[in-house]
Amino acid sequence: MLCAIMTDIIEIAPPATTDRPPRWLARRDGALYGESVALSDIARTVGTPFYCYSASTLRQAYAELSEAIAPLGARVCFAVKANGNLSVLKEFAQLGCGMDIVSGGELTRALAAGVPASRIIFSGVGKTRAEIRQALAAGLHQINVESPAELEAVASVACEMGLRAPVALRVNPDVDAMTHAKITTARKDSKFGIAIDDIPALYAAASSRAELHMVGLAVHIGSQILDLSPFRDAWTVMAELVRDLRSRGLSVERLDLGGGLGIGDDVCDGPDLAEYAAIIKQTVAGLGCALNVEPGRWLVGRAGALVTEVLYVKDGAGVSIVVLDAAMNDLMRPALYDARHPALTVHDPRADADARPSLLVGPICESSDVFGKYRTLGQIQSGDLVVFDNAGAYGASMSSTYNSRDMVPEVLIDGEVFRLIRRRVDISDVLAHEQAGPWQNTTQAG
Numbered sequence: 296m297l298c299a300i301m302t303d304i305i306e307i308a309p310p311a312t313t314d315r316p317p318r319w320l321a322r323r324d325g326a327l328y329g330e331s332v333a334l335s336d337i338a339r340t341v342g343t344p345f346y347c348y349s350a351s352t353l354r355q356a357y358a359e360l361s362e363a364i365a366p367l368g369a370r371v372c373f374a375v376k377a378n379g380n381l382s383v384l385k386e387f388a389q390l391g392c393g394m395d396i397v398s399g400g401e402l403t404r405a406l407a408a409g410v411p412a413s414r415i416i417f418s419g420v421g422k423t424r425a426e427i428r429q430a431l432a433a434g435l436h437q438i439n440v441e442s443p444a445e446l447e448a449v450a451s452v453a454c455e456m457g458l459r460a461p462v463a464l465r466v467n468p469d470v471d472a473m474t475h476a477k478i479t480t481a482r483k484d485s486k487f488g489i490a491i492d493d494i495p496a497l498y499a500a501a502s503s504r505a506e507l508h509m510v511g512l513a514v515h516i517g518s519q520i521l522d523l524s525p526f527r528d529a530w531t532v533m534a535e536l537v538r539d540l541r542s543r544g545l546s547v548e549r550l551d552l553g554g555g556l557g558i559g560d561d562v563c564d565g566p567d568l569a570e571y572a573a574i575i576k577q578t579v580a581g582l583g584c585a586l587n588v589e590p591g592r593w594l595v596g597r598a599g600a601l602v603t604e605v606l607y608v609k610d611g612a613g614v615s616i617v618v619l620d621a622a623m624n625d626l627m628r629p630a631l632y633d634a635r636h637p638a639l640t641v642h643d644p645r646a647d648a649d650a651r652p653s654l655l656v657g658p659i660c661e662s663s664d665v666f667g668k669y670r671t672l673g674q675i676q677s678g679d680l681v682v683f684d685n686a687g688a689y690g691a692s693m694s695s696t697y698n699s700r701d702m703v704p705e706v707l708i709d710g711e712v713f714r715l716i717r718r719r720v721d722i723s724d725v726l727a728h729e730q731a732g733p734w735q736n737t738t739q740a741g
């Protein structure tokens with residue numbers, strides 16, 4: 296049912312089409328290009344594996360979404376966690392996009408990219424007092440609070456600073472987003488938000504406090520949502536809640552509708568933007584609230600790819616095992632969520648008399664370091680370049696140096712030019728952070 300999510304990494308059905316690259320990846324003269332740059336040229340320059348992004352696709356995604364929802368009074372805040380690279384954030388910042396952040400680090404990134412504090416929303420289930428202080432000092436648009444205890448922390452920090460904190464309460468509406476269990480966030484048993492039944496009393500009590508400016512409500516039901524009906528369910532519940540709070544004499548100026556809009560792949564199409572906008576219109580646009588959406592994946596997912604080189608090919612049980620130089624530390628999504636990223640070769644696929652599927656794997660010593668089984672790549676040889684598509688969201692941002700591997704570099708393509716936007720972080724960089732400090736004796740402290 297769900298594209299980009301599979302339940303069994305080995306038994307994946309073959310894609311409906313052999314090669315349906317998105318607009319920015321296209322074949323020319325037997326080679327795969329990103330916009331107007333041959334991916335093999337980038338590989339020669341920066342080495343593999345690397346992420347590359349299409350600037351024009353980023354800009355186009357923002358334009359499409361903001362144009363669809365602006366007539367409804369809704370603004371876009373990019374969820375930085377999906378791809379926090381400074382150059383990517385700058386692309387969106389220049390277009391007037393706001394940001395949704397979940398840590399002090401992401402706040403620093405968003406400000407460094409030139410996003411005004413007044414366009415930044417602070418989400419997340421556990422903000423530290425230091426992060427709350429940082430947010431209030433910067434003058435953020437709003438803090439989405441996820442528990443009564445966190446509300447107390449925000450109030451106490453605001454008191455200390457002599458400020459009034461703009462607060463929205465994140466509601467748990469008990470809606471199943473019908474996506475992968477690890478990225479669904481609004482069922483009753485999930486850790487996120489405040490149970491909907493507890494909201495009216497908490498909102499009323501908070502509204503009477505001078506250090507808090509209760510601006511509204513927030514909801515985020517999950518990620519990679521392809522069937523839009525859970526959005527309708529959640530936002531219908533939110534509209535009822537807004538009316539309920541107002542009937543108690545409470546002011547609700549803003550409604551944050553969360554992120555979660557999914558993207559399609561080579562097997563199925565993604566959701567229809569017009570339908571998404573229509574659901575906003577039908578459920579919440581009439582409330583007179585300032586509306587916000589917080590997409591991450593939808594804005595960056597299709598604009599990025601991971602390019603990797605084939606190290607070795609060996610025989611497996613009914614498959615060719617293709618060992619790549621990219622691994623689960625570079626792209627965690629298959630190992631973590633059973634996600635499937637479409638794979639393409641940079642060369643035109645060769646005829647394959649054998650016709651065994653290719654099992655694409657990384658070199659890490661874990662059985663979960665497997666990208667999936669692909670049937671349409673043709674005959675693969677060592678030295679070939681393979682591209683995982685739809686990897687612009689939660690790819691580089693979730694990468695690590697596990698196994699003391701390099702942190703994968705990132706490249707931005709814009710038309711006929713490209714540039715490195717995160718250099719390779721290698722073992723010497725990592726070891727520089729592991730210089731041991733002096734031994735300390737706690738019994739002598741104080």
Ligand code: LLP
Binds near residue numbers: 478555589591628
């Ligand atoms: N707002 C909040 C409060 C969130 O927690 C998230 C994502 C978003 C917005 C953006 O969601 P999006 O539009 O990107 O679906 N690592 C997982 C996805 C985790 C999403 C976490 N929250 C993956 O690779 O699929």
